[in-house]
Amino acid sequence: VTSADAEKRAAAEAAAELVPDGARVGLGTGSTVAFLLPALARRGLELRCVATSPATERAASELGLEVEPFSSLDALDIAIDGADQVDARGWLVKGGGGAHTREKIVAAAAARFVVIVGQDKVVSELRPPVPLELLSFGLPATLRALGDDARVRLREGAPSSPDGGVIADLVECDLAEPGTLATWLATLPGVVDHGLFAPEMVSEVLVARGDHVERRTVGRSGPGAAP
Ligand code: 5RP
Numbered sequence: 001v002t003s004a005d006a007e008k009r010a011a012a013e014a015a016a017e018l019v020p021d022g023a024r025v026g027l028g029t030g031s032t033v034a035f036l037l038p039a040l041a042r043r044g045l046e047l048r049c050v051a052t053s054p055a056t057e058r059a060a061s062e063l064g065l066e067v068e069p070f071s072s073l074d075a076l077d078i079a080i081d082g083a084d085q086v087d088a089r090g091w092l093v094k095g096g097g098g099a100h101t102r103e104k105i106v107a108a109a110a111a112r113f114v115v116i117v118g119q120d121k122v123v124s125e126l127r128p129p130v131p132l133e134l135l136s137f138g139l140p141a142t143l144r145a146l147g148d149d150a151r152v153r154l155r156e157g158a159p160s161s162p163d164g165g166v167i168a169d170l171v172e173c174d175l176a177e178p179g180t181l182a183t184w185l186a187t188l189p190g191v192v193d194h195g196l197f198a199p200e201m202v203s204e205v206l207v208a209r210g211d212h213v214e215r216r217t218v219g220r221s222g223p224g225a226a227p
Contacts, residue, residue, distance in 0.1 A: 005031075007118030007208035008082075012036040014206050014213040015080045015116045021045045024073055026106035027060055028081025029053040029099040032116050036080055037063050048073065052081065052102040054162055070106070079110035083205075084131075084195070085123045086115060090202045090218035091178045095131025095195030098158055098167040104193055107201055113220060115205040122207055126178055129153070129169035131195035132185070136166050142190025146170065165192045 001009075012035035019025055019040060027033060029052045037056070040047070041063035050070040051057035057067050081103055085093040092115060094100045107113040132152070134142050146152045155167045173181055182196040202218040 003210075004118050004120055005035075006211070007120075008032040008116070009035040010208035010211050010213050011116035011118065011206045012080075013039045014208075014215075015114050016040045016043060018112075018114060019043070019045065019047070019078055019080075021047075023047055023077040024075065025049045026076045026079030026081075026110050026113075027051045027056050027065075027067075028079065028103055028106075029056050029097045030082040032082035032118075033080070034059065036116065037065065041065050050076065050106060052106050053097065053099040055097075070102075074109070076106065076110040078112045078114065079106050080114045080116060081107065083115050083117055083121055083197075085126050086117055086121050086205055086207070087123055087126050087178075090199030090205060090216070091126055092197035092202065093126055093130060093195050094197055095133075095167075098131065098133070098155065098161060100131050100195040101133045101161060101163065101165065101193040104197060104201075107197065112203045113201055115202055117205065117207055119207055119209045126175040126196075128173050128175065129171045130173060130175070130181070130185075132168045132170055133161050133163075133165035133192040133194075134168055135190045135192055136160075136164065138190050139166060142188065145188050145190070147172075161192075163192075170194070 016039035083092040084096040185194040199219040
């Protein structure tokens with residue numbers, strides 16, 4: 001077990017303790033969440049879970065967690081997920097596993113979104129790549145709108161997302177003000193979603209440093225109201 005794995009486990013196990021009996025739970029994707037699933041299953045709670053990827057759905061079901069399609073629930077009590085980068089304000093880059101579109105839908109539906117990371121994911125400033133999910137229809141036009149060839153790299157050999165999207169990375173971009181980039185990406189019609197998660201979406205970040213888990217409260221208390 002590497003020290004990075006030990007930290008993933010520590011953060012994941014701390015998050016598993018935050019889940020109340022009877023909760024509707026969103027399960028993220030990735031190697032940190034892989035430590036969450038057994039910790040949650042061991043608690044033996046009555047839970048209704050939704051998964052952000054087929055891999056998580058399989059792993060959770062094998063552990064005896066009840067996973068439902070996200071067509072049978074319209075809100076979640078808590079969602080727990082990893083991240084590729086977390087900055088001091090609580091901005092996240094996610095989507096290293098290409099699951100960011102579903103992860104963002106699940107996080108946004110949850111009253112509480114808890115991010116679990118080892119200290120290696122904490123950065124002073126976000127940096128590229130920013131994962132993207134693109135619609136395959138009109139892909140060349142979307143790539144053109146995103147900028148020249150050097151800015152976007154299609155993830156070679158990566159399967160499509162479970163929703164048929166093409167996974168790519170924005171490899172050159174200015175992240176000094178992540179909100180500016182997030183807003184611009186949201187204006188491009190062929191971009192299904194991107195891996196920037198705003199602090200308003202995040203309730204707290206559990207950062208493991210060795211076996212100590214530091215809990216940072218961020219900007220979110222529940223899903224936003226419609227305008
Ligand atoms: C998947 C994600 C993951 O949460 C992110 O890539 C972190 O993964 P890991 O826990 O394996 O380091 O966003 O799309």
